[in-house]
Amino acid sequence: MSHTWDFATIIQNWYVLWIGLKGTVFIFLVTVILGLSGGLIIGICRYAPSRALSWPAMAFVEVFRNTPVLVQIIWFYYAFPILTGIDVDPFLAAVLGISLNTMAFSAEIYRAGIQSIEPGQWEAGKAIGMTYNQSLRRVILPVAIKRVLPALTNRGIEVFKMSTLASVVAYVETLNQANLLADLNFNPIEAYTAVAVIFFVVLYPVVQGTYVLERVLKKGD
Amino acid sequence: MDEIVRIDGLHKSFGNLDVLKGIGMSVKAGETVVLLGSSGSGKSTLLRCVNFMEVPTQGQVFLHGDLVGSETNGKMSYRESELCSLRTRIGMVFQHFNLFPHMTVEQNVMEGQITVLKRTRTEARSKALAQLERVGLGDKAQEYPARLSGGQKQRVAIARALAMDPDVMLFDEVTSALDPELVGEVLKTMRQLADEGMTMLVVTHELGFAYHVANRVLFLDGGVILEEGEPQHILKNPKTTRMREFLDGHSLFKLPD
Ligand SMILES: Nc1ncnc2c1ncn2[C@@H]1O[C@H](COP(=O)(O)OP(=O)(O)OP(=O)(O)O)[C@@H](O)[C@H]1O
Ligand SMILES: [Mg+2]
Numbered sequence: 070m071s072h073t074w075d076f077a078t079i080i081q082n083w084y085v086l087w088i089g090l091k092g093t094v095f096i097f098l099v100t101v102i103l104g105l106s107g108g109l110i111i112g113i114c115r116y117a118p119s120r121a122l123s124w125p126a127m128a129f130v131e132v133f134r135n136t137p138v139l140v141q142i143i144w145f146y147y148a149f150p151i152l153t154g155i156d157v158d159p160f161l162a163a164v165l166g167i168s169l170n171t172m173a174f175s176a177e178i179y180r181a182g183i184q185s186i187e188p189g190q191w192e193a194g195k196a197i198g199m200t201y202n203q204s205l206r207r208v209i210l211p212v213a214i215k216r217v218l219p220a221l222t223n224r225g226i227e228v229f230k231m232s233t234l235a236s237v238v239a240y241v242e243t244l245n246q247a248n249l250l251a252d253l254n255f256n257p258i259e260a261y262t263a264v265a266v267i268f269f270v271v272l273y274p275v276v277q278g279t280y281v282l283e284r285v286l287k288k289g290d
Numbered sequence: 291m292d293e294i295v296r297i298d299g300l301h302k303s304f305g306n307l308d309v310l311k312g313i314g315m316s317v318k319a320g321e322t323v324v325l326l327g328s329s330g331s332g333k334s335t336l337l338r339c340v341n342f343m344e345v346p347t348q349g350q351v352f353l354h355g356d357l358v359g360s361e362t363n364g365k366m367s368y369r370e371s372e373l374c375s376l377r378t379r380i381g382m383v384f385q386h387f388n389l390f391p392h393m394t395v396e397q398n399v400m401e402g403q404i405t406v407l408k409r410t411r412t413e414a415r416s417k418a419l420a421q422l423e424r425v426g427l428g429d430k431a432q433e434y435p436a437r438l439s440g441g442q443k444q445r446v447a448i449a450r451a452l453a454m455d456p457d458v459m460l461f462d463e464v465t466s467a468l469d470p471e472l473v474g475e476v477l478k479t480m481r482q483l484a485d486e487g488m489t490m491l492v493v494t495h496e497l498g499f500a501y502h503v504a505n506r507v508l509f510l511d512g513g514v515i516l517e518e519g520e521p522q523h524i525l526k527n528p529k530t531t532r533m534r535e536f537l538d539g540h541s542l543f544k545l546p547d
Contacts, residue, residue: 187386187388189384189386189388190388190390192343192384192388193384193388193389193390193447195343195377196341196343196377196381196382196384196451197377197378197401197402197406197450197451197454198374198375198376198377198378198402198406198407198454199374199402199405199406200370200371200374203405203406207401207405208390208401211392212390212391212392215392
């Protein structure tokens with residue numbers, strides 16, 4: 070059982086992976102923005118005193134937290150068009166699957182953040198005449214979001230890695246491009262190792278950055 | 291004299307627990323009324339019914355003679371927008387300060403003025419600084435609450451309420467969470483407000499404050515106002531056993547002879 074490593078063809082075809090990485094970054098940005106902002110809205114609804122808001126939000130969270138993203142992407146790509154007649158391209162299917170899942174998870178993070186705020190803060194806002202929405206926006210959310218920022222950055226890192234799932238519908242991202250190289254050059258071991266290395270090289274500094282962020286936030290408290 | 295707050299036949303229950311069972315009282319312009327009562331007697335609940343942090347189960351609240359809410363077939367109903375604007379006219383200070391931690395002292399005092407009263411930033415800032423000067427904290431405007439002592443925090447909370455130009459101020463045991471050596475500065479600020487003619491309804495266990503500052507003292511017990519009178523009389527010669535027992539429990543306070 071021996072393998073002679075040969076990265077020559079990978080290095081020769083670096084631009085194939087480069088195109089993939091650009092696709093990865095693009096879908097990451099779209100899904101992380103949609104997921105974290107949509108999650109904020111759903112998290113707020115989940116916490117809302119009105120059941121007309123909190124119940125649908127809870128149902129949403131439970132559905133998308135308890136189904137695999139991979140299955141959702143495949144479902145949006147193959148089943149959704151048949152059921153509705155609306156065409157879904159690989160990008161859209163992947164964006165839907167990943168961002169809906171991210172919304173569900175981050176909604177719970179935001180809700181926990183809002184819940185962690187002392188009731189006295191709501192009271193103080195109310196006592197100076199603020200409405201529920203004003204207290205939420207001006208008093209509760211700024212502190213709640215700051216508190217959950219580490220959890221949200223973790224979510225972001227998960228989203229970045231989840232983007233590889235888009236390869237299942239052949240969206241052009243890093244893993245999908247590596248599949249291409251592996252098929253062309255019969256070197257799957259090198260191709261997939263390259264993918265792992267690329268993700269590590271991109272994420273490692275980012276994760277180190279989040280540790281710094283966490284320390285800074287702790288100090289500010 | 292002008293009645294700023296009047297309460298008629300006020301009841302408040304939480305589920306099966308009847309906390310207030312028919313309260314009638316008023317606070318006149320410029321008056322300082324101290325509300326006494328043992329723990330759990332419903333002092334906070336009564337205070338919170340005045341600015342509708344709690345909605346009374348029954349009864350009526352008047353501000354400047356105007357009935358709060360509307361009555362149909364003997365049943366009161368309240369619109370949230372009416373209650374919000376009512377609360378801007380009633381200042382409230384809490385035991386635990388509840389300052390906004392992400393805002394500087396100045397921003398804390400500006401916040402309600404800008405978000406609720408829609409004052410301009412310039413106007414709100416000069417008002418905030420004036421109120422901070424009033425409570426002796428003009429030099430702390432740019433600090434964050436976390437860097438202040440408890441007494442300073444509470445004075446900022448007072449300034450925050452004052453900046454809304456309220457008709458009446460409610461104080462709910464505002465010195466109870468403070469270290470003993472910091473109680474004095476807050477009481478002094480409250481006394482100063484009383485001297486300046488602010489209308490105040492104060493829940494406190496500081497009998498000295500009640501004795502020296504209050505115009506009237508109310509004793510809340512069993513869901514009703516059991517005794518009421520001028521502090522010099524009521525604190526020295528309570529009529530009821532309940533109130534005598536309550537006062538005996540505060541043996542730290544020695545009444546001047
Ligand atoms: N939101 C609420 N839900 C249920 N019960 C409540 C609520 N608020 C107050 N109570 C109950 O009402 C009673 C009166 O409480 P309140 O806080 O008004 O008393 P208090 O006189 O202010 O007491 P303390 O001196 O301890 O502050 C207590 O038995 C309390 O448990
Ligand atoms: Mg109380």
